[in-house]
Amino acid sequence: MKTVKERANAKINLYLDVLSKREDGFHGIKTVMHSVEFGDDITVSVEPSRESAITLSVVGNKFLPTDGRNLAVRAARLFLERAGLTATVNIRMVKRIPVAAGLAGGSSDAAAVLRALNKLYGRLFSHTALNAIAAELGSDIVYCLYGRCALCEGRGEIMTKIRTSLNAYAVIAIANERVSTPVAYRALDELYHDFDGSVASLGEEKYKRLYNSLLENKLDADSLYNIFEGAVLPTCEGATRARARLLEEGASAAMMSGSGPSVFGIFDTAQEARRVCFLLRGEGFRAYFAKLV
Ligand code: ATP
DSSP states (O other), rough: OEEEEEEEEEEEEEEEEEEEEEESSSSEEEEEEEEEEEEEEEEEEEEESSOOOEEEESSSOTTTTOSTTTTHHHHHHHHHHTOOOEEEEEEEEOOOOOTSSSHHHHHHHHHHHHHHHHHOOOOOOOHHHHHHHHHHHHHHHHHHHHHHHEEEETTEEEEEEEOOOOEEEEEEEEEEESOHHHHHHHHHHHHHSSSSSHHHHHHHHHHHHHHHHHHHHHHOOGEETTTTTHHHGGOOHHHEEEEEEEHHTTOOOEEEEETTEEEEESSSSSSHHHHHHHHHHTTTEEEEEEBBB
């Protein structure tokens, strides 16, 4: 049995705008994502067999489904289908990324499984072919195959890498609150009755500044933007408090990630980020130290 181990890093959104409501039901988005050195460990083993069988064991989260509802299992299934192969696939997951928090945990797990299987099968699929499988599975999964810093458009699956090298640290904080992605989009739809581009204009200016600063390996703190903050934060007292505390404790910027409810603060040094991380834990938040990578 051959085995490959992959890291499934979480991501944060440095910029997230919703530009349109599409006829296929998805929203058209424009987002800049950055991966962080904090995530799940995925170990994948394969063995040829007459019929395909996929098993998943999860350590660290006993509520996560381990059947076909789990994106990691769906990724393995689709990979085998597209490859025209049958195999026994065993996936072992050490789950650290908080679930449904706006950190793309599920997408990152699925991407890690695709990377692992493609290695195990001797790079059977080209980048383009693997991207197509990823896009079919979910909007963020193409980005998660590569991580680092990228602009993602369309429903998130059209990715352009941004070459930057930031020396920055994030503290990611979550209160005991839940926001499902569909509920966040509904809240956004109610706040902005139609997306004709006028809402986006506020973001666009920030996007240009953010992009230019990234090209200089810097992060212009005032240019971070997330359109969901206006729709989601008013209903999330804990996330609002965490965001305020991060700024009070010296973060150069603080912002909600994805559609929430996690928020992150940016720090220049690991020492400061660690200090604030422990402080927020003491105040009852789940808080994670994460270097941008
Ligand atoms: P995004 O930032 O891409 O919107 P998220 O971080 O908000 O994603 P996830 O943690 O990916 O959300 O979980 C969203 C849903 O997906 C949950 O309801 C969860 O049950 C389901 N799910 C399926 N597979 C996984 C997985 N491997 N890890 C986490 N959630 C998973």
